[in-house]
Amino acid sequence: MMAWPKPFRxxxxxxxxxxxxxxxxxxxxxxGDGWLPQAARRGAYRQVAEMIPEFRRMTEEAxxxxxxxxxxxxxxxxxxIERYRALGVERMVFAFDSEPADAILPKLDAVAEFMHxxxx
Numbered sequence: 783m784m785a786w787p788k789p790f791r792x793x794x795x796x797x798x799x800x801x802x803x804x805x806x807x808x809x810x811x812x813x814g815d816g817w818l819p820q821a822a823r824r825g826a827y828r829q830v831a832e833m834i835p836e837f838r839r840m841t842e843e844a845x846x847x848x849x850x851x852x853x854x855x856x857x858x859x860x861x862x863i864e865r866y867r868a869l870g871v872e873r874m875v876f877a878f879d880s881e882p883a884d885a886i887l888p889k890l891d892a893v894a895e896f897m898h899x900x901x902x
Contacts, residue, residue, distance in 0.1 A: 796814075818852045820855055830853055852873045855875065
């Protein structure tokens with residue numbers, strides 16, 4: 783993989799590895815600075831909160847310091863967000879479909895209001 787321009791930060795910006803569990807978790811532990819799992823997927827994929835303790839165990843067994851976790855597309859539910867916080871999730875990234883500004887801005891405002899309510 784190549785990218786230009788080259789990063790200003792030395793040695794490099796943090797590398798977050800995402801994808802399906804357990805494959806992305808193994809790659810994050812081997813090559814990354816953080817793990818970026820999707821909150822949940824259809825089918826047999828469990829909620830990521832159930833996998834975080836296993837990810838932490840895998841990290842420890844590999845002799846790595848704890849890696850940062852960013853959850854992609856969590857449910858907008860206070861109990862779920864609090865559970866992620868309790869599990870040490872560093873940040874959550876909400877996803878939106880591409881839409882014109884008049885459609886997307888109210889959705890962004892709603893997430894901002896939701897998170898402000900949780901953060902005080």
